[in-house]
Amino acid sequence: MEQPVALQKRHFRSTGAGVLQEKLMIAVLAGCALLTVGITIGIVVMLIGQSWNFFQSEHVSIGEFLTGTSWTALQSRDLDNAEFGIWPLLSGTFRVTLIAMVIALPCGLVTAVYLSEFASSRVRTVLKPTLEVIAGIPTVVLGYFAILVISPGLQLFTGGAFDTFNATSAGIAVGILCLPMVCSLSEDALHAVPRSLREGAYGLGCTPFETSMKVVVPAALSGIISAFLLAFSRAIGETMVVALAAGTRATFTFDPRDQSQTMTGFIVEMIKSESEYGTVQYFSLYAVAITLFVITFGMTLLGQIIRRRYQEAYD
Amino acid sequence: MSSLPSAAGDLNLEPAPGSLGGDAAPPPISVQGASDNSRRRKLYSRLFYLLCVFISLLSVVVLVVLLASITIQGQGMLSWQLLTGAHSELHPESAGMWPSIVGSIAICGICALSALPLGIGTAIFLEEFKPTSKPLRLLHGFIQLNIANLAGVPSIVYGLLGLSLFVFMFNVFGQIQVNESAGIELMGVDRYYQVLTLAGGGHTVLIPQEDDAQATIQIDQPVMAVDSQGNEFELSVWELGTPRPTDPAEQQRTVRKGAVGGSYAQTGWNYFRLPFGRSFLAAGLTLSLVILPIVIIASQEALRSVPPSLREASFGLGATVWQTVRNVSLPAALPGILTGSILAMGRAIGEAAPVLVVLGATVAKNSGPQNMMDNVVTMPVLIFNWAGRQQATYQELAAAAIIVLLVVLLIMNSAAIYLRQKMRVDV
Numbered sequence: 001m002e003q004p005v006a007l008q009k010r011h012f013r014s015t016g017a018g019v020l021q022e023k024l025m026i027a028v029l030a031g032c033a034l035l036t037v038g039i040t041i042g043i044v045v046m047l048i049g050q051s052w053n054f055f056q057s058e059h060v061s062i063g064e065f066l067t068g069t070s071w072t073a074l075q076s077r078d079l080d081n082a083e084f085g086i087w088p089l090l091s092g093t094f095r096v097t098l099i100a101m102v103i104a105l106p107c108g109l110v111t112a113v114y115l116s117e118f119a120s121s122r123v124r125t126v127l128k129p130t131l132e133v134i135a136g137i138p139t140v141v142l143g144y145f146a147i148l149v150i151s152p153g154l155q156l157f158t159g160g161a162f163d164t165f166n167a168t169s170a171g172i173a174v175g176i177l178c179l180p181m182v183c184s185l186s187e188d189a190l191h192a193v194p195r196s197l198r199e200g201a202y203g204l205g206c207t208p209f210e211t212s213m214k215v216v217v218p219a220a221l222s223g224i225i226s227a228f229l230l231a232f233s234r235a236i237g238e239t240m241v242v243a244l245a246a247g248t249r250a251t252f253t254f255d256p257r258d259q260s261q262t263m264t265g266f267i268v269e270m271i272k273s274e275s276e277y278g279t280v281q282y283f284s285l286y287a288v289a290i291t292l293f294v295i296t297f298g299m300t301l302l303g304q305i306i307r308r309r310y311q312e313a314y315d
Numbered sequence: 316m317s318s319l320p321s322a323a324g325d326l327n328l329e330p331a332p333g334s335l336g337g338d339a340a341p342p343p344i345s346v347q348g349a350s351d352n353s354r355r356r357k358l359y360s361r362l363f364y365l366l367c368v369f370i371s372l373l374s375v376v377v378l379v380v381l382l383a384s385i386t387i388q389g390q391g392m393l394s395w396q397l398l399t400g401a402h403s404e405l406h407p408e409s410a411g412m413w414p415s416i417v418g419s420i421a422i423c424g425i426c427a428l429s430a431l432p433l434g435i436g437t438a439i440f441l442e443e444f445k446p447t448s449k450p451l452r453l454l455h456g457f458i459q460l461n462i463a464n465l466a467g468v469p470s471i472v473y474g475l476l477g478l479s480l481f482v483f484m485f486n487v488f489g490q491i492q493v494n495e496s497a498g499i500e501l502m503g504v505d506r507y508y509q510v511l512t513l514a515g516g517g518h519t520v521l522i523p524q525e526d527d528a529q530a531t532i533q534i535d536q537p538v539m540a541v542d543s544q545g546n547e548f549e550l551s552v553w554e555l556g557t558p559r560p561t562d563p564a565e566q567q568r569t570v571r572k573g574a575v576g577g578s579y580a581q582t583g584w585n586y587f588r589l590p591f592g593r594s595f596l597a598a599g600l601t602l603s604l605v606i607l608p609i610v611i612i613a614s615q616e617a618l619r620s621v622p623p624s625l626r627e628a629s630f631g632l633g634a635t636v637w638q639t640v641r642n643v644s645l646p647a648a649l650p651g652i653l654t655g656s657i658l659a660m661g662r663a664i665g666e667a668a669p670v671l672v673v674l675g676a677t678v679a680k681n682s683g684p685q686n687m688m689d690n691v692v693t694m695p696v697l698i699f700n701w702a703g704r705q706q707a708t709y710q711e712l713a714a715a716a717i718i719v720l721l722v723v724l725l726i727m728n729s730a731a732i733y734l735r736q737k738m739r740v741d742v
Contacts, residue, residue: 018635025637026444032436033458036611039604040461043472046479107370114367123371130375136658136724138665140695141385141717144702148714149384176377205353207360230467237469239668240695244702264471268668272676286475293472300467304460 047293050286057280060084065287071250071261073284074269084284086291088250092167092260093292096242099171099256100178100235105228107175108182109217115183116190117198117212135180143244146173151245158257165247167260173241178231185230189223190216222310229303233296239264263292382721389714397715401681402697407708412716417683418595418691419664419723425599426606426663431656433603434610437462438652441611442618443640466608474672477601482673484590500588507541508532508576513553514566520550524578532576542567586686595684595691598673605669606659613655617648650738657731661724667695676700694720 055062059079068085076082115127151169154162162168193216201211217224247259248269261269270285400411441459446452479485507521508531520540522532540550553559554572591597621644629639645652670693678692678700694716701713 022635022637026440029436029440029444032433033440035433036437036465036607037458037461039465039476039607042480043468043476046476046485047472050475050479107373110367110370111374114371118364118367119371126375127371130378134374134378136661136665136728137381138667138695138720138724140665140667140699140702141721142381144698144713144717145381145384147702148388148710149380179374207356209360209363210356213363233467237467237471239469239471240699243668244699264469264668267471267475268671271672274675289472289475292469296467296469296472297464300464301460303467304463 043293047286047290050283051290054280054283054287057283059280060284069252071266073281074248074266074273074275079280082281084287086288088252089261089263089266089288090291091252091254092246092250092265093236093262095167095254095256095260096171096174096246096262097232097235099168100174100238101228101232103172103175104178104182104231104235108179108227108231109186109224111179111183112186112190113212113217116187117208117216131180131183134176135184137177138240139177139238140240140244142173142177143170143241145176146170146241146245162257163247163259165245165259166257167246168256170242170244170246170260170262171256173245174235174238177238177241178235181234182227182231185227186220186224189220189227192223193219222306226303226307229299229306233299233303236299237264237292237296239268243268263288267292385714385717385721388711389716389718392708392711392715393718397712397719402678402692402700404679407706407712410709410712412694412697412719414680414682415678415692415694415697415716416719418680419693419695421595421684421691422599422602422670422693423660423663425596426602427656427660429600430603430607430610430659430663434607434656434659435614435652437607437611438614438618439640439645442615443644444636462608462611466612469668470605470666471668471672473601473605474669476604477597477669477673481591481597481600482593500586502585502587504583504586504588505581507579507581509579510534510540510550510570510574510576512567513560513569513571514563518567520568520570521579521581522550522576531578534570534574534576535572540568582686582688584686586688588688592688593674593690594688595674596687598670598691598693601669601673602663602666605666606663609659609662610656613659614648614652617651617655618644620651621647650735653738654731654735657727657734661727661731664723664727665695665720667693667699671696671699694723 070083201215242265249259250261403410506524
């Protein structure tokens with residue numbers, strides 16, 4: 001077969017150098033991508049390796065760590081009296097997270113429904129940037145807001161029933177932090193619902209409320225649940241707000257007015273105390289970190305899987 | 316998606332005639348009950364709409380209250396002194412945040428240099444080089460899932476990773492206790508012994524150190540030394556009982572016999588050592604781990620929005636995949652990538668937890684970094700420190716510093732919006 005002119009000329013053919021360059025670029029880019037896997041492996045190796053030092057100590061046992069209800073790693077310099085039971089920190093974390101979720105999930109979802117179903121373009125031009133600005137506020141600023149406004153406000157309304165540092169003010173601030181995330185992820189999910197479903201609902205005589213709550217939201221449920229899980233994991237891992245506003249006492253209680261040191265709050269306190277490297281108390285922070293990592297990683301993974309697996313495909 | 320016709324107006328819930336609305340055709344059976352029913356349903360719908368408006372307004376209110384309260388609290392402390400001064404334990408009213416501004420910029424520079432190429436490279440690999448075989452497809456999906464998971468890892472865990480990986484480097488360069496050993500020094504450092512001379516007033520000369528393991532030196536005979544200007548000269552020794560030199564210049568070049576010198580490290584700007592220790596280099600690299608998933612996801616979205624027809628045209632012209640990426644996809648996606656990168660950098664500037672873990676909580680620093688291994692303070696860490704103190708002055712300082720930080724973020728975000736407008740390619 002006669003070859004085209006372009007291919008007969010050597011000038012136009014792929015040169016060895018060109019092919020090599022192509023392969024080299026692919027290798028470099030693949031290296032970048034594999035590095036992200038390396039980061040995950042690094043985190044796991046680091047956490048397991050360092051918390052191994054903690055569980056090796058004769059003062060600690062895994063059983064005590066997982067079931068104990070007293071945590072005094074920072075308060076007791078004397079190792080014999082130190083108690084390492086994770087539950088006070090876990091309960092602190094979940095108190096703050098629960099309050100945050102009570103605020104962020106309904107508000108975020110309703111705002112998302114409003115933005116996606118009802119809002120005029122004029123309202124959107126105000127609301128969307130507002131949410132983006134809230135999402136961009138550094139967390140340390142929200143922590144300061146919690147101790148400057150929310151906590152005194154709570155004390156004012158309840159006549160001083162709240163501690164200066166309490167789970168509620170930290171929870172509210174974390175809720176504000178998670179709200180834009182819930183909202184934008186849910187809105188994406190609502191957007192993906194095809195218009196024909198809404199038209200069908202309206203055609204059957206549904207009110208706007210029934211259309212959005214009984215048709216659109218269920219249709220986008222996988223995306224919304226995944227948004228909730230991601231927000232949950234974000235709230236659990238939130239650090240600066242709780243370090244500033246939730247207090248430094250690890251309490252095993254369900255009272256939202258009390259101080260509540262969270263897992264992240266404890267890690268920050270331990271770092272701040274400049275505790276000596278190598279002590280059991282120091283390594284306890286890695287045991288806390290691995291608990292934190294397992295919980296947040298599990299939540300995120302679950303959220304991703306739900307979004308991928310149960311996504312309703314509309315064509 | 317545009318709003319639905321039935322609720323297009325701000326507060327007008329009545330469906331326009333002919334639109335897909337509620338009571339256009341009531342069902343024929345039991346007309347009486349249905350109209351009751353539909354009145355109740357319409358009431359619910361209206362209430363729900365009002366709830367939506369109320370809750371949505373709530374976020375605007377929260378933002379306004381936040382900004383207003385911080386402005387009121389901090390405006391008294393906003394001054395030139397705040398921008399140029401340094402943290403002070405004793406005189407909070409004259410404290411400033413200049414070192415933290417420089418520190419934040421330095422860390423973000425390192426962060427951008429490492430996270431952006433890596434993140435954009437990964438995004439290109441995931442978006443442009445589609446897998447061809449089943450195992451490759453699995454790997455591709457795994458990397459994708461992994462990145463989504465990394466985005467959900469709390470930043471403080473990245474801080475701990477940075478502490479092990481960059482600050483101590485898993486102790487492969489010897490067991491490093493916190494801030495004790497220098498590890499392996501590669502360049503930019505000269506080690507000396509510092510010895511007091513006869514001139515008094517704390518005047519010292521430096522003697523080059525030959526053996527790193529020997530921490531002190533005792534001077535019994537004349538040796539070569541260096542003065543503070545860097546000139547070499549021979550150091551003479553004065554023994555008790557012999558006449559003491561009286562000329563000040565002579566005194567500055569003479570030490571008492573048996574004087575002991577301690578070791579002293581003079582570092583240049585290019586001082587480099589392994590492991591990095593509590594340096595801004597380590598902090599910047601740690602932050603780059605935090606924002607890497609954000610950069611990747613934003614760049615992927617930008618690349619995905621480039622229409623496939625552009626790529627197909629390029630392939631049709633005989634370009635290879637990499638040529639297509641370099642000449643077609645990447646330029647078309649650049650505005651989106653840049654916007655995402657700037658937003659990610661904004662996140663990095665505001666991030667406190669990982670920096671706190673890597674650099675420690677100390678804020679007593681009077682200047683920016685002096686060399687690559689220097690510790691720095693960043694704005695969020697300084698704010699955290701000030702906000703955690705009881706004194707009212709520090710509380711106000713924290714608010715003022717927050718205003719500065721928010722202004723910096725505002726500038727960055729405006730730059731992102733400007734870039735997005737200016738570089739938009741209409742395709």
